[in-house]
Amino acid sequence: MDSPRIDDFEDMFDNAPCGYVTLLTNGRIARVNRTLLGWTGHTSDQMIGKPFSSFLNMAGRIYYETHIAPLLRMQGFFDGFAIDMVTASGEHLQMIASATDGRDAGGKTEFTRVALIKAVDRRLYERGLLEARDMAATGLARERENSELREQFIAVLGHDLRNPLASISAGARILGRDATTEKQHQILAMLETTVMRMAGLIDNVLDFARGRLGGGIVLARNANAPVEQMLHQVIDELRLASPGRQIEAVYAIDAPVNCDRIRIGQLVSNLVGNALSHGATNEPVRVRAVTEDGLFKLSVANGGEPIPEAAMEKLFEPFFRGEVRASRQGLGLGLHIASQIAKAHEGSLNVTSTAEETCFTFVMPLR
Amino acid sequence: MVFAHGFGCDQNMWRFVEPAFAGDFKTVLFDHVGAGGSDLKAYDKSKYSTLGGYADDVVEIGRELGLTDAVFVGHSVSSMIGALAVQKAPGMFGKLVMVGPSARYIDDDNYVGGFSEQQIEELLQFLDSNHMGWSAQMAPAIMGNPDRPELGEELTNSFCRTDPEIAKAFARVTFKSDNRADLAKIDIPTLILQCSEDIIASKEVGEFVHRGIPGSELIILEATGHCPNLSAPDEVIAAMKTFV
The missing domain is CATH 3.30.565.10 (Histidine kinase-like ATPase, C-terminal domain)
Known part of the structure; x- marks a missing residue:
């Protein structure tokens, strides 16, 4: 035989696997189910007649006033938002909630129903993801800064290398005037070649650094x-x-x-x-x-x-x-x-x- | 009559109030940069790191429209943005209406703002938990076409949806603002609408603003909460009509 509780709507409301509250238009609690009372540790006397937002943490209260209440007035519902309730012992209960306005024939809001699901693990997991994302973003920003510094360093170094290289080149040319032996000419030619290759490398390094630094x-x-x-x-x-x-x-x-x-x-x-x-x-x-x-x-x-x-x-x-x-x-x-x-x-x-x-x-x- | 929305949603906050004035006034509605249908590309971190940046935008709108002696109606933080705009552009606004204003949200020595520094930090963290279906992929569709009905389902929550980073930044500048010194500088007739039960801007906070603005008028509404413009538009309209 089916249990009589199956068709008992009062029982379904009170012992649903989610918390229920019904709010008046002034945000005060008109009804609250037993599940939510059990989760929060409050008695129904403590909750009924009080503003719903007074059972939220401060962040939740601000969010309620700036987002939830306005959205409900504008679109009549708000699905799947995060909210933290505060239990009788002062602990935060992390939840996911959905709310729907009950409106009269003229579209005027008469009450608001809110269903709440305990989502401690999920919210913790989300927080972990967010922290990981923030850490990655910070790390990336730091890396970018470092790499820009490195490029600036390359630019300065490249530039400073030009002068000593010019001295070597000039020195080799002067020595070339007095060079007599085949060996000396060979060494000087090799010096010229090396200077040229090095100058080319420096030009490339400088151009690269400039390009990276936005100069193009x-x-x-x-x-x-x-x-x-x-x-x-x-x-x-x-x-x-x-x-x-x-x-x-x-x-x-x-x-x-x-x-x-x-x-x-x-x-x-x-x-x-x-x-x-x-x-x-x-x-x-x-x-x-x-x-x-x-x-x-x-x-x-x-x-x-x-x-x-x-x-x-x-x-x-x-x-x-x-x-x-x-x-x-x-x-x-x-x-x-x-x-x-x-x-x-x-x-x-x-x-x-x-x-x-x-x-x-x-x-x-x-x- | 310029309507400015506060932290949280967009110009839709005025949808039940603005029509009542559209007959007698040329009404101007806008979304702050970063909110509603505004161009997110125009969001400049440093400009909008103070309320002054937002006030500059108000003045720019006023100049563009050639406003003189206009009424500025600001909700929540936009009350103070209006107070700054009034100082920045003398003559542009002739009357100021503040709905649920606060000159400072964080408690300070003998001043009661209603919040502690730590609670505001908690809020900034909490905002991350409510991305409201925001995703970077959807942003262009949402931001560019706030009125396109064919986007239907996707537009759920759009009135209060924005880039979470911008939402956090706006929350920071809002809740960490301190405009107590600006109140005395407001030299135009000012009406303050204060809700009976508002945890964001309590009665004490409203009275502080009232005392600070020379010659200002304070009306306590029966409406509760922080958004009487949505929850009790008729009361807000009636109160405003006694003033403008």
Whole structure:
């Protein structure tokens, strides 16, 4: 036989697995069920007639007045909000609640029903999640700050390295005037080469730091200055610095190129330097610079092992370094800076790599 | 007549009061930056770290609309935002209505604001537990289109929903504000509406504001709670009509 309690609505209200309160429009408690009395340890005499908010902790009271009560008036219900009640012994009871307004035919609120579920574990868990999120956010902010400081440090260091390097270069030139033996000339040539490589590295580091610090690469464009002459000069310097290696250059530039020549020189230097480091030593590096179809195209190609598939994606990222013999190991900024220079010129830098040839191509609009 | 909402919800707080004045006044409703349908991108942490930042916005709205001798109606913390705006732009407002104002919420020596510092910290923490269905993914839909009915179900709680970080910041600036020194500087007719039972702005707090503002008028409403503009709009309207 079914228990008579199954159909007993009074029993269902009083002993429901959730707390129930009915509030008058002034926020005072009209009815409260036995479950909630049991959870909170209050008697019904203590609760009935009192403002519901007086059984909440202070945060809950403020929240009740600023969010719950207004929302109920405006939308007639508020589902699934967190609220803390205070028990008779002064402890906080963490709950999740839903409330519905009872309204008359004219839409006027007559009372509000609130159902409350004990949610101590859930609320604790949520708090843990929030704390973890806050900690992650704080950690990230600190890391960002550190990394900005590091970049500032790099910028300052790079800048300060230029002066002593200029002294070495000047010193070598002065010594060169009195050099007599073949050995001395060899050493001085090596010094020049090293200074040039180091200057290139410093330029890249500085550009990287500037880019990261928000300065970006600033261009000094000039459409009238000849590009070919600059390319000659850069490639001659690279030839000098890489004895025993062959660099072939083909130019077909018959229109003015509106670019920053020093930056394009840096781009070429970075690309050729890369080809010399990674390409087959017994094959020439081929540079081709042309103007056609309203575009300036510059490609640098080398033979040797193709770039592995996995490396292709990361090629233009800062500090990416491919496998290379230690003496040629750089910072991994060359290609990154080259791509930034391309971008600053509203151009692109792309790469293709096959068993026959690896080729970087820079393309930019003439104006 | 400019209506400004307080901490918690948005301009919908005035939905039952504003229509009663729309016939005799040009009424202006707005959401503070960070609330309701405002552009969250305009939220500037440092600007809105004091009530002065919010008052600057009120003045900007007033200038844009060319307001002179207007009535400013502020609920809760916006009462004090109005008090600051009155000082910032003389002539813009001719009358001030404060609904449930408090010049300072935290107790201090002989002053009773109703809250302790620790309770306010507790509130800031507690606000994290009630994100009100806020999620960064939904924000653009909510913030950009507060009136689009097709968003229907998603708009649940939207009147009081905002980015939890902004809600916390607004709670902080609200409950830690101290405008006691500003009261004496209010030199326009001021009406204070005080609820009978309001834990956020108690009677003592309302009386303190009344004593502080020279020549101000205090009306004690029968309404209870902190939002008589929603719970007892007729009483609020009647009280305001005796003043404006």
